[in-house]
Amino acid sequence: MSCASPLSWETLVDWWVRDLDEAAASSVEEHVFGCEVCSGVASRVAATAEALRTMIPPVVRPARLEGLARAGVRIFENPIAPGQTSDFHFPASADLAVHVLGGLALGTGAKVEVTLRSLASGTVLAHVEDAPFDARRGAVYLACQRDYAQLDPDLVAEVRVGKDPPAAQYTILHHF
Amino acid sequence: MRAEASDAALLAAIARGGAGLREAERALCRRYAPRIRLYGLRHLRDEDRARDLVQTVLLAVLQAAREERVREPEQLVRFVLGTCRNAVLRLRELDRRAEPAADEVLVAAAGTETPRDPVNAAVLLRCLGALGDRARRVLELSFHEELESDEVASRLALTRGNVRVIRHRALAALRACLDAPVREGA
Numbered sequence: 024m025s026c027a028s029p030l031s032w033e034t035l036v037d038w039w040v041r042d043l044d045e046a047a048a049s050s051v052e053e054h055v056f057g058c059e060v061c062s063g064v065a066s067r068v069a070a071t072a073e074a075l076r077t078m079i080p081p082v083v084r085p086a087r088l089e090g091l092a093r094a095g096v097r098i099f100e101n102p103i104a105p106g107q108t109s110d111f112h113f114p115a116s117a118d119l120a121v122h123v124l125g126g127l128a129l130g131t132g133a134k135v136e137v138t139l140r141s142l143a144s145g146t147v148l149a150h151v152e153d154a155p156f157d158a159r160r161g162a163v164y165l166a167c168q169r170d171y172a173q174l175d176p177d178l179v180a181e182v183r184v185g186k187d188p189p190a191a192q193y194t195i196l197h198h199f
Numbered sequence: 200m201r202a203e204a205s206d207a208a209l210l211a212a213i214a215r216g217g218a219g220l221r222e223a224e225r226a227l228c229r230r231y232a233p234r235i236r237l238y239g240l241r242h243l244r245d246e247d248r249a250r251d252l253v254q255t256v257l258l259a260v261l262q263a264a265r266e267e268r269v270r271e272p273e274q275l276v277r278f279v280l281g282t283c284r285n286a287v288l289r290l291r292e293l294d295r296r297a298e299p300a301a302d303e304v305l306v307a308a309a310g311t312e313t314p315r316d317p318v319n320a321a322v323l324l325r326c327l328g329a330l331g332d333r334a335r336r337v338l339e340l341s342f343h344e345e346l347e348s349d350e351v352a353s354r355l356a357l358t359r360g361n362v363r364v365i366r367h368r369a370l371a372a373l374r375a376c377l378d379a380p381v382r383e384g385a
Contacts, residue, residue: 032370036367039241053277067374068374148325170319173319
């Protein structure tokens with residue numbers, strides 16, 4: 024299995040995200056379709072891109088949750104107030120858990136930052152600037168998946184609204 | 200039938216029928232199913248619809264092979280790609296799922312499982328966390344929000360060229376991280 028003129032990773036990424044003109048895209052497509060080597064590399068590009076496109080981000084938009092619920096995903100909500108520690112057991116009947124970090128004064132144009140840290144080590148697990156939120160409920164939605172059992176189970180979520188006020192803290196002790 | 204049989208040899212075996220028919224059909228499906236799925240994913244951006252496309256196209260190709268309608272056997276690649284293009288156009292026109300024909304034998308032969316590339320959410324989160332803020336943001340805007348390079352560049356005050364380079368490198372780093380064996384205690 025070999026290819027006389029293999030396509031580069033860069034070309035295949037540009038092709039996948041539709042960043043090539045029509046003639047170039049068509050040429051890449053024909054090469055990929057007929058070449059086992061380049062088809063293999065293109066599959067790796069595609070798998071990485073699709074993993075990103077379909078991932079449920081840690082801080083999830085209300086509209087995305089509604090879409091998931093419509094698609095039949097069983098979502099369990101775990102409301103938490105600022106300063107509270109939640110001892111959370113992932114329900115067997117849920118596909119996805121959502122920690123509802125509530126008690127926030129959120130105007131429509133609010134600038135919200137969310138930082139997730141390991142309670143034990145203080146390591147930052149994720150930091151989201153300009154995080155999405157639900158202004159009506161005054162809440163930020165933190166998606167929690169079964170796969171996260173591999174991460175530190177106990178974490179602190181810090182939610183900062185605007186620049187000045189101190190961040191609201193929510194501590195979550197997970198049991199998967 | 201050996202796995203490395205040429206397209207022309209597979210088509211000939213299918214046209215002959217008899218004992219070697221099913222094996223030749225399976226070999227042809229194994230060869231083309233991943234490429235058709237890739238084509239479907241790129242054009243339809245939906246795993247289930249891509250899988251429907253695999254079946255639809257393979258059914259059409261196998262039917263053509265049985266009826267000896269593939270005029271240039273050495274050009275089977277082009278025939279399959281052309282069938283993909285037509286099927287995607289039809290899918291878009293109809294805006295509904297294509298319904299495979301009810302030939303059970305063909306459905307069975309075309310039902311080749313293609314890998315779903317499952318990615319562990321925790322590993323993905325960890326790998327994204329290992330990227331720089333700017334790289335992560337470019338990936339988010341490119342793949343979550345599906346913005347074009349010009350729009351990503353405008354949002355992040357970068358040039359289009361910068362966005363492309365950052366995206367190439369970030370995606371390669373992410374792939375390497377996802378492929379890396381998990382370190383003990385990590």
